[in-house]
Amino acid sequence: MSIMKKQLIIFISSLFVFSTSYAGGPWPQAKSKGYFKLSEWWTIFDQHFTDTGQIDPNVTTGVFNTNFYGEFGITDRFTVLLNASLFSRNYMNNLRSQTTTEIIVPGEGLNSLGDIDLGFKYGLTQAGAKIPVAISLTLGIPSGKTAGGSLENLQTGDGEFNQMLQIDAGRGFKIGNTPSYLSSYVGFNHRTNDFSEELRLGFELGLGLLNNKLWVNSKVNIVESLKNGATAATANSASIFANNTEYASIAFEANYYLTKSLGFSAGMAGAFRGEVIAARPSYTVGVFYDMK
Amino acid sequence: MKNNFIFLFLTALILNGCIGDDFILDEVHPVLTITTNVDTIEIGTTFQFEAKYFDNVGQEREVLFSWFSSDESIVGIESDGLAFANELGEATITVDYNDGNNTISDSRTIVVGDYTVSSLQTVSGNIVTTSSYVLEGDFDFNETEAGVELILKDNYQASSSLPGLYVYLSNNKNSVADAYEIGGVNTFSGAHEYNITGVGFNDFQYIVYFCKPFNVKVGEGSF
Numbered sequence: 001m002s003i004m005k006k007q008l009i010i011f012i013s014s015l016f017v018f019s020t021s022y023a024g025g026p027w028p029q030a031k032s033k034g035y036f037k038l039s040e041w042w043t044i045f046d047q048h049f050t051d052t053g054q055i056d057p058n059v060t061t062g063v064f065n066t067n068f069y070g071e072f073g074i075t076d077r078f079t080v081l082l083n084a085s086l087f088s089r090n091y092m093n094n095l096r097s098q099t100t101t102e103i104i105v106p107g108e109g110l111n112s113l114g115d116i117d118l119g120f121k122y123g124l125t126q127a128g129a130k131i132p133v134a135i136s137l138t139l140g141i142p143s144g145k146t147a148g149g150s151l152e153n154l155q156t157g158d159g160e161f162n163q164m165l166q167i168d169a170g171r172g173f174k175i176g177n178t179p180s181y182l183s184s185y186v187g188f189n190h191r192t193n194d195f196s197e198e199l200r201l202g203f204e205l206g207l208g209l210l211n212n213k214l215w216v217n218s219k220v221n222i223v224e225s226l227k228n229g230a231t232a233a234t235a236n237s238a239s240i241f242a243n244n245t246e247y248a249s250i251a252f253e254a255n256y257y258l259t260k261s262l263g264f265s266a267g268m269a270g271a272f273r274g275e276v277i278a279a280r281p282s283y284t285v286g287v288f289y290d291m292k
Numbered sequence: 293m294k295n296n297f298i299f300l301f302l303t304a305l306i307l308n309g310c311i312g313d314d315f316i317l318d319e320v321h322p323v324l325t326i327t328t329n330v331d332t333i334e335i336g337t338t339f340q341f342e343a344k345y346f347d348n349v350g351q352e353r354e355v356l357f358s359w360f361s362s363d364e365s366i367v368g369i370e371s372d373g374l375a376f377a378n379e380l381g382e383a384t385i386t387v388d389y390n391d392g393n394n395t396i397s398d399s400r401t402i403v404v405g406d407y408t409v410s411s412l413q414t415v416s417g418n419i420v421t422t423s424s425y426v427l428e429g430d431f432d433f434n435e436t437e438a439g440v441e442l443i444l445k446d447n448y449q450a451s452s453s454l455p456g457l458y459v460y461l462s463n464n465k466n467s468v469a470d471a472y473e474i475g476g477v478n479t480f481s482g483a484h485e486y487n488i489t490g491v492g493f494n495d496f497q498y499i500v501y502f503c504k505p506f507n508v509k510v511g512e513g514s515f
Contacts, residue, residue: 046314051453054424058506064309091311095507097469098315099349104469105507107311153456153505231452244453276453 025183025204026134026168028123029073032291037069037265039286049247049274059105060093061278065114067286077123081138085114088144088156110148115157116141131171138164160193166200179208196229196244212257219251219269247274253284261290318349318467324357324389324396327494329435332409333367333377333402341373343387343398344495350464360386366404377404412436413493419444419501419513425451427501427511435493442474442499443485452480456505459486461496465512468502477501 029035046060066087073079091109096102121136144157170183187200201224206217229243253267265288270281323346333339345355359369366381375385381404388397412435421427429448434441442459450457462471472495474486499513 042309050424051451052424052426056424056508058503058508060312060314061506062309089309091309092506093312093314096313096315097318097349097467099319101315102469104316104318104467107313109309109311151456151505 025181025185026123026125026132026170028077028079028121028134029071029291030127031073031076034070034072034291035288036071036291037067037286037288039067039069039265039284041065041067041282041284043278043280043282045278045280047279049271049277049279051244051275053273053275055279059095059107062089062091064089067114071121076127079121081117081119081121081136083117083119085116085144085156088112088114090148090154090156092149092154108149108151108154110145110154110156112145112148112156114144116143131169133167133169136166136168138166140164158195160191160195162189162191162195164189164200170204175207179212181206191229194230194243196225196227198226199224214257215255217253217255219253220248221251222248225275243276245274245276247271247277249274255288257290261292263288263290316466318464318469320346320348320350320464320466322347322391322394322396323350323463323497324387324398325494326385326387326398326400327492329413329493330400330408330410331403332405332407333375334406334408335377335380335404337377337408339375339377339408341369341375341385341387341400343373345389346463346497349469350462350467350497351470352463355389355391357387357389360388362386367402375402380404415515417499417513417515419448419499419511421511423508423510425454425510427451431499431513433493433499433515436487439487439489439491440493441485441487444479444483446483448479448483449481450477450501450511454503454510456503457510458502458504460500460502461488461491462498462500463496465498465500465514466509468500471500472496476504 042064044062047055047057050056065085068084068086070082071079089111092107094103094107095105097104117138117140119136119138121134124133124135140162142157142159142161146155146157146159148154164187166185166187168183168185170181172181182205184203189198189200191197202219202221204217204219206215208215223246225244225246227244231243249269249271251267251269255263255265257263266285268281268283271277324343326341326343328342330339343357345353347353359373361367361369362384366379367383368376368378369385384399384401386397386399388395414434416432418430419428427450430445432443457477459474459477460468460471462468472491497515501511503510
């Protein structure tokens with residue numbers, strides 16, 4: 001396998017992390033209970049953060065993922081999680097001359113199955129603990145395509161099998177009469193295929209409104225690269241794609257229960273600081289089923 | 293109402309996923325350049341001059357040139373650029389082209405002597421970044437027997453964080469349309485060189501560094 005196929009378009013692949021901001025926290029599902037969501041996530045970006053954190057333009061690039069997310073409680077403390085990109089589309093625009101309108105570089109698209117994350121969460125504390133703590137392991141299965149298009153610059157997956165170990169802690173409380181929660185996590189993402197490993201950190205604040213029919217939350221996610229992976233220089237290949245992505249992003253999401261179990265959700269996320277990552281927001285909409 | 297909303301939403305989503313158009317500002321001044329190189333033409337012989345015209349986007353176009361000599365008695369020249377070294381001395385050969393609005397031209401001072409002499413040309417310059425990525429360094433661009441060579445000096449450095457950095461020779465510093473792709477960048481600091489065969493010294497005006505996968509210009513150098 002060529003270096004190019006091993007290494008990935010971080011501008012794109014790193015965006016997928018924005019899509020993993022699903023229900024989580026230190027609360028495993030109760031036994032035989034679950035939470036499932038079918039959603040569409042997308043971003044269209046024409047600029048990116050460079051390796052110095054500044055913003056440069058790029059040809060307009062779109063990524064669309066149709067995702068299935070599920071959590072299911074095997075026991076009261078052990079939950080299995082699945083985040084699968086059932087359909088992923090990555091495209092780039094035509095590049096045209098403004099003078100002649102002729103196409104200089106034709107745009108291309110790639111459609112395929114995306115990457116799949118399989119996770120396991122274990123509650124270190126008993127249900128009902130004042131400050132619940134859970135540990136989780138997420139396995140990133142590289143089921144997407146890593147190189148498509150004539151320049152092999154399109155992809156629907158990151159092509160590497162990563163393992164992320166994460167610990168979550170949180171607490172439920174009330175703000176006035178409004179049920180709320182606050183959670184945080186730290187994680188270490190071990191990546192293969194010469195990708196840099198990552199430290200991850202995040203916070204989430206959620207509020208239950210309208211008699212708990214509407215839950216809104218805001219998340220801050222921070223990824224710091226250990227910068228111990230390959231670069232174009234160390235790999236001695238002109239086709240290697242960038243590594244060492246870092247970012248700090250903020251996300252907002254609303255989940256509205258139409259019935260006791262069914263509802264829809266909408267959210268957006270974007271990096272406010274980054275290195276080698278898209279500098280436009282991503283959006284998501286979906287429907288969920290909460291097995292209460 | 294609900295179905296209409298879903299339909300509109302899905303339609304908007306699908307349309308957003310379609311390949312659109314990005315436009316780049318690529319207009320440049322047209323250029324006419326004499327591409328053959330000679331310093332001295334041996335008396336009593338002929339020399340074939342050639343020129344190339346690059347239009348307002350830097351693309352080569354076949355057009356009809358007009359050739360002139362400042363002194364036909366020393367160097368005569370025909371409409372196809374064939375020059376005759378008639379007597380010892382010095383004259384200026386000029387080629388011009390009128391696109392209907394403007395006349396552009398290029399000239400060379402030619403000596404008629406005992407031998408035909410064509411010295412290899414060279415020019416120096418520096419690469420500068422046009423992005424937020426590090427890219428800088430001095431260069432020599434030399435004519436060789438087989439083509440040209442681009443020599444990057446010790447002070448050259450380029451960011452290795454950029455995916456797919458390629459170097460081109462181009463007549464439009466904002467575009468790689470019709471550019472000559474030298475190749476992918478493998479050296480990110482220090483001296484190195486590219487030997488390029490089949491390319492004339494006057495065929496291109498710029499060195500352009502492009503992030504090929506994302507079609508973004510990173511830096512440039514001018515000859």
